[in-house]
Amino acid sequence: MPLDPGNSPVPKATESAGFALDWSAPEHALPLIITGMAFVIWLCAFRFRKAWAAIVGINTAAVAAYTAWSARNGHWLPEKANDLAGEVDGLFNMVMVLITVFFILTQCVLIYAMLQKSPEGGRAKPVHGNHTLELVWTLIPGALLVYIAIAQLPTWAKMKGQNAGALLPSGYEVASDPADLLVTVTGKQWEWRMRYADPSGNKPEDPIQWASTPATADVHVVNELHAWKGAKVRLMLRTTDVIHSFFLPQFRFKQDMLPGKTIPALLHTDKTNINPDGTERSWEIACAELCGGNHYRMRGRVVIHPDRESFMTWLNERKSGQSARKEPLASADKPPANPMAGKQE
Amino acid sequence: MQQIPTQPSTPRPSPIGRWLSVLVALTLWTTAGLVIPLALPGCGVTEIPDSVFYPLRSNPLVNLDKAPASAPPAFPPPGKPEVSLKWLEDQGVPILNPDSLEKAPWGTEWREEVNTFLLSQFGTPAKPRVGTEGVDGFATIAKLSETLQLTPAVLERGSKQYRRLCLHCHGLGGEGAGATSGWLNPLPRDFRQGEFKFISTAEHKLESGFQPLKARPRREDILRTLHLGLEGTSMPSFGLLAREDVEALASYTLHLSIRGEVEYWALFYALRQDPETLKAVEKDPAKESRNRAIRFLSGALEWEDPEADVEDFVSKAKGSLLPAGMAKLLDRILREYAAADKNPILPMVDPYPSDQPTPAQSLANGLKIFQAQCVNCHAGYGRQSALRFDNWGGVVRPANLTVPVYKGGRRPVDLYYRIIRGIPPCGMPKANVQEGDPARQAWDLVRFLMALPYPDSLPSDIRQQIHGGAKQ
Structure with missing residues (x-):
């Protein structure tokens, strides 16, 4: 059956290293339930009258227990596809630590306040004006936010692939573009249309221009992003309708697509998702901006080939399929097993 | 500071009442916490x-x-x-x-x-x-x-x-x-x-x-x-x-x-x-x-x-x-x-080998066929196509062929199918390629259509005619 003749014999997929919550095993919830129950018994025994304090306490304990447990059980972030993903995770963890410290702090204050006895007459006295306190709670978070804003700049510059090594991403410059592979990704309700510039041919003079005016030798593919290990992939992100967001969870890469704009971004591929035994770990593309009714099924598949040769084999097969002058024979074009098969629902 | 008037203190509820309120609150929270996530998968039913x-x-x-x-x-x-x-x-x-x-x-x-x-x-x-x-x-x-x-x-x-x-x-x-x-x-x-x-x-x-x-x-x-x-x-x-x-x-x-x-x-x-x-x-x-x-x-x-x-x-x-x-x-x-x-449809064999650059005469012949048969509907190579009714009573627009977007597929064989069979429900007739060598006529037209959106792949005289002199 001539579906897409260009489909390459990408290796058979195994079960993905998925990051969906697994609720199938009830024993996973046990630590959470035990911690929560212990806390509720303790609180009720200790302060029988303060029912609401008990409820807040249970929730805090449950959230804490679940967070600790989930991190140990693979409910955290998915596999890292490159070094930059590690950097992003570092930033994420930094923010997470800050949030946790302040979360515990504020929860303690909250529970302390709830456990106080009501004053005579049943109403508390409000406090008005405390300059020291106001300064403290303005300056400390302010300083932290400024720190977060500055700390992420170099990572963002790398992700944009512009002005490498600098603090701030600059405008896109063709001359300094380190990319080995040019891909235009056009978001559309509800699919990703990829267009590859043949890396063995001449590089387009102006990739931004090329993103909106295809060239003859371009290879057109739907919903599949291919590259090879070690490639620097210049993505030109566009949309034909509404705002989409191109999200590669394993790369910790997310960039909005805005109507009327071509947004360049750089993807570093430091790892392959083809296992030595030829199976494929499922890396996916997702839309991260609610874009309409079928937003949830705007997904795609990422294949990072182990080397440039196997990528070129795939690309050339696509290319010859695209220039087919007759329908390929039914037996010759069995499409490969697809790791995303059945997941696009 | 304003003095807050004292209110008569409300009578303390009995211990049983407090237990009940805890029970009610817990029930509500648990129900909400369980029912909402469990109800959501129902959307996929x-x-x-x-x-x-x-x-x-x-x-x-x-x-x-x-x-x-x-x-x-x-x-x-x-x-x-x-x-x-x-x-x-x-x-x-x-x-x-x-x-x-x-x-x-x-x-x-x-x-x-x-x-x-x-x-x-x-x-x-x-x-x-x-x-x-x-x-x-x-x-x-x-x-x-x-x-x-x-x-x-x-x-x-x-x-x-x-x-x-x-x-x-x-x-x-x-x-x-x-x-x-x-x-x-x-x-x-x-x-x-x-x-x-x-x-x-x-x-x-x-x-x-x-x-x-x-x-x-x-x-x-x-x-x-x-x-x-x-x-x-x-x-x-x-x-x-x-x-x-x-x-x-x-x-x-x-x-x-x-x-x-x-x-x-x-x-x-x-x-x-x-x-x-x-x-x-x-x-x-x-x-x-x-x-x-x-x-x-x-x-x-x-x-x-x-x-x-x-x-x-x-x-x-x-x-x-x-x-x-x-x-x-x-x-x-x-x-x-x-x-x-x-x-x-069994496509006729393309007389030109596909691994060689498109001969200029093939494009010229394709252009000739296009101008004789296609340009009535695809006016201005599709840039000025007039709207028309399709068999469902809807309104369609003959394709703008200067843009390489092909609804029915972009392989040469897809274009071949379109010109050989037409698009019957839209009133697109099949092309007449019977003159002389049919295989050549058909593939010349396909080749021309495939080169049409890319000014660089057209000979200068044809490019001038189609895209004007702006693009070199």
């Missing part, structure tokens, strides 16, 4: 009760036997696709409204018979099928529906996926009028006319020697559309679905299309106002229903078998004539799809 039927066609039937006198003034405004039917009606094209059947004394009975037949032969969205045991001619229908992969198990799977992925545009019965359809351009396909645009079926005759009623697609054409989507339209790719699901969706599309077409013709013969029918009706107004059924049947038989004697069939027929005619029609449509699968 695709079960549909057996009591839901395919709706009997209620929107107008368009039959463009001859091209409308004038082109549509514009695309219909967003959300109001039905406006184009009004435009057609204004220029005298008969628009047959199934609701008007109610006015005829026999209309309700006719509708009832159509409905009963469709329900018995095609089932419901929950239990779709083609053909029912125990009906005359079931043996051949069952055999054909197996050949076409229209078995109940496949259709049920397809129906489930269809409701999940396709229904919001294409509608429950394939009427192309789902909730989101009105705002799309081009409109989602109405499957119920048995017409498909992008086909790779060669022109052929049935074994009986008769022409098929419609230009049928091959199953592979439908599969290809599902896999790759239609670039330049709102139809996305479903290539990431499990293979069996895509196959099932293709089968279900056929199921909806066949059901819709049987319904279409049965209603068409009830409503049509052509001179011959009107003559028969005038002669014996009391027997209008019977006469129309005979017309329908004779149509079905003529399509079927040149030797058929309608009088003979009518005299021998047991029971009502309409279901007998619909069964004949169903059988014929199934055979047409089966025949289409066996008759792919």
Whole structure:
């Protein structure tokens, strides 16, 4: 059956290293339930009258227990596809630590306040004006936010692939573009249309221009992003309708697509998702901006080939399929097993 | 600081009351926490009760036997696709409204018979099928529906996926009028006319020697559309679905299309106002229903078998004539799809080797053919194409060929199919490549079309002519 003749014999997929919550095993919830129950018994025994304090306490304990447990059980972030993903995770963890410290702090204050006895007459006295306190709670978070804003700049510059090594991403410059592979990704309700510039041919003079005016030798593919290990992939992100967001969870890469704009971004591929035994770990593309009714099924598949040769084999097969002058024979074009098969629902 | 007036302290509730409040609060929180996440997966439920039927066609039937006198003034405004039917009606094209059947004394009975037949032969969205045991001619229908992969198990799977992925545009019965359809351009396909645009079926005759009623697609054409989507339209790719699901969706599309077409013709013969029918009706107004059924049947038989004697069939027929005619029609449509699968277009061999640069003379010849045959509709190479009506009564625009977006696929062979077969439901004729060497003519045109959007790949004189001097 001539579906897409260009489909390459990408290796058979195994079960993905998925990051969906697994609720199938009830024993996973046990630590959470035990911690929560212990806390509720303790609180009720200790302060029988303060029912609401008990409820807040249970929730805090449950959230804490679940967070600790989930991190140990693979409910955290998915596999890292490159070094930059590690950097992003570092930033994420930094923010997470800050949030946790302040979360515990504020929860303690909250529970302390709830456990106080009501004053005579049943109403508390409000406090008005405390300059020291106001300064403290303005300056400390302010300083932290400024720190977060500055700390992420170099990572963002790398992700944009512009002005490498600098603090701030600059405008896109063709001359300094380190990319080995040019891909235009056009978001559309509800699919990703990829267009590859043949890396063995001449590089387009102006990739931004090329993103909106295809060239003859371009290879057109739907919903599949291919590259090879070690490639620097210049993505030109566009949309034909509404705002989409191109999200590669394993790369910790997310960039909005805005109507009327071509947004360049750089993807570093430091790892392959083809296992030595030829199976494929499922890396996916997702839309991260609610874009309409079928937003949830705007997904795609990422294949990072182990080397440039196997990528070129795939690309050339696509290319010859695209220039087919007759329908390929039914037996010759069995499409490969697809790791995303059945997941696009 | 303002002194807060003291309030009388409220009496403390009893310990039992406090325990109760804790209990109530805990119950509420737990319920909310459990019910909300557990209820959300319910959004994906695709079960549909057996009591839901395919709706009997209620929107107008368009039959463009001859091209409308004038082109549509514009695309219909967003959300109001039905406006184009009004435009057609204004220029005298008969628009047959199934609701008007109610006015005829026999209309309700006719509708009832159509409905009963469709329900018995095609089932419901929950239990779709083609053909029912125990009906005359079931043996051949069952055999054909197996050949076409229209078995109940496949259709049920397809129906489930269809409701999940396709229904919001294409509608429950394939009427192309789902909730989101009105705002799309081009409109989602109405499957119920048995017409498909992008086909790779060669022109052929049935074994009986008769022409098929419609230009049928091959199953592979439908599969290809599902896999790759239609670039330049709102139809996305479903290539990431499990293979069996895509196959099932293709089968279900056929199921909806066949059901819709049987319904279409049965209603068409009830409503049509052509001179011959009107003559028969005038002669014996009391027997209008019977006469129309005979017309329908004779149509079905003529399509079927040149030797058929309608009088003979009518005299021998047991029971009502309409279901007998619909069964004949169903059988014929199934055979047409089966025949289409066996008759792919076999492209002529390209006289030029594909690994060498396109010869300038080939492009020049392609341009010549284009200017002789295509430019009437694809004015300005498609940049100034005038709008036109398609067979569904909608408005379409001949493709802008200076932009490399191809709805029916971008392979050379796809363009070859389009020019050799045309796009029948849109009135795009097939190109005439019979002069001289047909293979060369055809492939020269394809080559020209493929080079057309890329100024750099055209010789300077042709580029000047098409793209002006701006681009070097």
